[in-house]
Amino acid sequence: xxxxxxxxxxxxxxxxxxxxxxxxxxxxxxxxxxxxxxxxxxxxxxxxxxxxxxxxxxxxxxxxxxxxxxxxxxxxxxxxxxxxxxxxxxxxxxx
Numbered sequence: 001x002x003x004x005x006x007x008x009x010x011x012x013x014x015x016x017x018x019x020x021x022x023x024x025x026x027x028x029x030x031x032x033x034x035x036x037x038x039x040x041x042x043x044x045x046x047x048x049x050x051x052x053x054x055x056x057x058x059x060x061x062x063x064x065x066x067x068x069x070x071x072x073x074x075x076x077x078x079x080x081x082x083x084x085x086x087x088x089x090x091x092x093x094x095x
Contacts, residue, residue, distance in 0.1 A: 019039075
């Protein structure tokens with residue numbers, strides 16, 4: 001079963017954009033727990049500044065590719081599973 005998120009996609013994307021600006025690939029920054037806590041606190045305080053870019057990212061997912069549609073159809077009747085399969089397929093596609 002696919003997990004159901006408790007936060008909006010806009011917030012999650014905005015937090016990732018913010019995290020990427022402070023730590024490449026969203027990895028824990030070098031410098032130990034104190035630095036990681038500082039970065040985490042900064043992300044908590046500033047992620048909302050990335051909402052417009054997060055919306056732009058999410059808008060690109062409105063129209064699925066043919067491969068995404070096929071993956072969704074293959075996933076079955078559970079809407080969460082269909083969405084998860086379609087996004088997973090999009091992430092697998094080459095740019």
